[in-house]
Every structure is written in C-alpha cells, then in structure tokens.
Amino acid sequence: MLTDSIQAAAQRRGLSLETFRKVILRLLGRQVIYRLKSQRDRELFDAFLMLRESVTDYLEVMGVRLAVNEQGGFVIAYPPGSSVPGAEEEVLIDLGTDIQRRLKGEEKGLLLALRMIFEDTLRAGTLTDDGLAMTELSTVYTRYQQIVGREMAGNVTERDKSFDRLKRMSVIHQCGDIHDSESLLSITPIVEYFSLSSVTNALSDVEAGESLTPNLAASESTQKQNTRSSEEDGNVPG
Structure with a gap:
C-alpha cells in the first residue's frame, strides 16, 4: 500500500x-x-x-x-495547470486557503510594489545574507502610489489586513509599524515566485496609462463584487 x-x-x-x-x-x-x-x-x-x-x-x-x-x-x-519557475512562462497563481483564491485590489498593488522593490534590491546586489530585501515603508508607499495612482487606504484596519495577508503568504518576513514611514520591512525572495494573472494584467493597464483603481461610478459595484468573492473564497488561515 x-x-x-x-x-x-x-x-x-x-x-x-x-x-x-x-x-x-x-x-x-x-x-x-x-x-x-x-x-x-x-x-x-x-x-x-x-x-x-x-x-x-x-x-x-x-x-x-x-x-x-x-x-x-x-x-x-x-496547483494543476500552473507554470513552475524555470518553465517557459512566468508563474500565474492565486493564493489562499483555497488554491484558486484571489487577492483584493489593494493587496495586488502592494504585491506588485514589493516585487519591484525586491527586484531593484536584487539588481543592486544589496540583499541580506538570508536573501531578503530591506526597505523603508515610505519606499513601499511611494512605489504603491506610482503603480496604483493613489495612496494606500487610510483606514488602519484595511491597511493592516493588506500587510498581514502578504505576511501570511511569506512574501513579507518582518514588518515594523506600518504607520511609521521610517519603519523597516523585509521582503522575501518568495515574492518572485508569485504573480497573479490579474495583477500582471493590471500592470499592463497602468503602463498603458490606465488606473489600477476602479472609477468612482463603479466603486459601489466593485465593492459588492469583492464582498461576494470573499464570502465564496473564505478566509486565509492564521
């Protein structure tokens, strides 16, 4: 057996x-x-x-x-159907309790910002001995704003959730006070192994001059859709 x-x-x-x-x-x-x-x-x-x-x-x-x-x-x-690093194309994968779970909009933008900062640090040859990219939170917020076209949510709870979810995914190793722009955050090399197809498409939209953020007229509809998705997908385990 x-x-x-x-x-x-x-x-x-x-x-x-x-x-x-x-x-x-x-x-x-x-x-x-x-x-x-x-x-x-x-x-x-x-x-x-x-x-x-x-x-x-x-x-x-x-x-x-x-x-x-x-x-x-x-x-x-x-999961089945995903590409693995070293294959012909970049990995496109969703994370969470359910392998097919999608990240929320702000988390996608944050993931992109962290990935870009990690790649910048890698090219500069300044990763730590553990392969981590150390950066101030002010740099993360600035890069996020450049990508998304707006600042991260001012709501303390929502911002905490975004950082906590990526920490649970091991994209973030350690993170200081997210409300102190001088606090340090460490990004793991795992960030290079995860890239959502929706995030990649969103980045293409940004490069084409479009915003990652939905317009105000569509915001209520988007919020309802996100609520339904969250109820279907469940929560990320602690």
Whole structure:
C-alpha cells in the first residue's frame, strides 16, 4: 500500500508518517513552507528535504508540482495547470486557503510594489545574507502610489489586513509599524515566485496609462463584487 511505502521511507530517515502528513497539509493549505518564518516552518522544511521524493511523488498524483529553493529555505506548491519557475512562462497563481483564491485590489498593488522593490534590491546586489530585501515603508508607499495612482487606504484596519495577508503568504518576513514611514520591512525572495494573472494584467493597464483603481461610478459595484468573492473564497488561515 502507498501508506506503508511512505511510512517506511519516513522511518528510514527517523521520521514518522504523521510528520509526512504535516508537510503535505501545510503545502496544500498554505502553499508555502518558509524556513525563516517560524520554528514550526523550520522543522517542516527540514522534514520536507528529508522526505522530498515521497512528498513530490504524492503531490504529483494530484497534479500539484513543487518549486524548491534550498538556499532561500522555502518550497512552494503549484496547483494543476500552473507554470513552475524555470518553465517557459512566468508563474500565474492565486493564493489562499483555497488554491484558486484571489487577492483584493489593494493587496495586488502592494504585491506588485514589493516585487519591484525586491527586484531593484536584487539588481543592486544589496540583499541580506538570508536573501531578503530591506526597505523603508515610505519606499513601499511611494512605489504603491506610482503603480496604483493613489495612496494606500487610510483606514488602519484595511491597511493592516493588506500587510498581514502578504505576511501570511511569506512574501513579507518582518514588518515594523506600518504607520511609521521610517519603519523597516523585509521582503522575501518568495515574492518572485508569485504573480497573479490579474495583477500582471493590471500592470499592463497602468503602463498603458490606465488606473489600477476602479472609477468612482463603479466603486459601489466593485465593492459588492469583492464582498461576494470573499464570502465564496473564505478566509486565509492564521
């Protein structure tokens, strides 16, 4: 039986079937295991490396493929139909509790801003030893405004939610007080592995001179649509 084979492989490495299950559930539930995020993620990533062959084979049956960056200390699960880094085209993937979940508009703009800042830091050769891009929040806000054409929401709760969601996705590692423009934020290399098709299209619109933000006449309709989407998609786990 498959279970017996997996259990035997785990035991050869001093691990248990339960550990294998935890690795699988984390990848299917969160899509990312990032070693720097927490002690739990550190243990899961180390376990993944030891069980890599069994985990890969198990997920391939479902059409889920993995992108592994041992140096960066993370593994990402890509749902069926997604491209994996190194393939012909850039990855287009939605994140969340449900693999097909979409980010909200402000979170898309923030994701783009963080990705651009990371790429600028990478080109400048100033990443940290852990591969992180350090930047002041003022730089993030400025880049966001350049992309979206307006400032981020002044509502404290909404702004907190946007940053928290990207932190849960491990795009952000550490973040200071988001209301202090001089606070530092660290961006992980994971940001380069995630790009939503809707975000990419939105960037094209911006480059063509259009705004990422809906016009005022459509704002009420958009808000209702976002509410329905949130109810259908569920919440990102804590």
